[in-house]
Amino acid sequence: MVNKPLHVTVNGIEQPVEDIPEQLMMLDYLNEYRNLTGTRFGCGIGVCRACTVIVDHEDGRSEEIRTCITGAHYFEGKSIRTVEGHAERDENGDVAKLSEVQQQFLDHFSFQCSYCAPGFVNAATVLVERLQREPIPRSQLEATISDALESHLCRCTGYVRYFRAVRAAVLAMPGTTVEG
Incomplete structure (x- = not known):
């Protein structure tokens, strides 16, 4: 080798x-x-x-x-x-605050076994960051989330909670959507 x-x-x-x-x-x-x-x-x-x-x-x-x-x-x-690497950490390296995406996943209990959750969190983070640079009309939000998550597989939850958490994370971040 x-x-x-x-x-x-x-x-x-x-x-x-x-x-x-x-x-x-x-x-x-x-x-x-x-x-x-x-x-x-x-x-x-x-x-x-x-x-x-x-x-x-x-x-x-x-x-x-x-x-x-x-x-x-x-x-x-x-x-x-x-x-x-998403959460904010204190001087000791302990988690001080979850990212908005992580917090929304937790608030919406968007996992069951949680094995796939890291991939979904990363996909949602990429989506939120893209929308912060390039906002979309709010009327396109559901389709945009579906496009961002459709390639990720979960064998437990049926995706509804993931979708809701990502929607909440996007809407909690200012400037990600515009009226329309």
């Missing part, structure tokens, strides 16, 4: 450059090298999206990437966020 150096920023913290196997998937890097276990191994073929993380681009855009099918070295030099 050939090792290559990897330099990546995770949840705002520049990680030490490490030589890791060339074929290592990002999911395994996060779980085994960074001890970030919120990114979940679900199907292993990129279909369920429980393994989704967010890549933050320099231009302010963010996008979802599936980590069970994407090698760690794809992320060389990139900045990513996992579900652990």
Whole structure:
């Protein structure tokens, strides 16, 4: 097995450059090298999206990437966020405040086994951030949420609570929708 150096920023913290196997998937890097276990191994073929993380681009855009099918070295030099990186933390590193999306998921009890929840939280976060840059007419909100979540799979909840939580999160963030 050939090792290559990897330099990546995770949840705002520049990680030490490490030589890791060339074929290592990002999911395994996060779980085994960074001890970030919120990114979940679900199907292993990129279909369920429980393994989704967010890549933050320099231009302010963010996008979802599936980590069970994407090698760690794809992320060389990139900045990513996992579900652990959304909450505000205090000086001790303890969670001080959940993100709006996380809080709405909790308030709407938008999980059952919660295995897929990190992927849904990341998808909702990407959506909210996009709408903060590019607001949509409120009349398009339901369709926009459906488009953002449709590729994520949950085997427990039937999606209604996820949808309600994302809708509440979008509406709680000023400037994400306009009248129409």
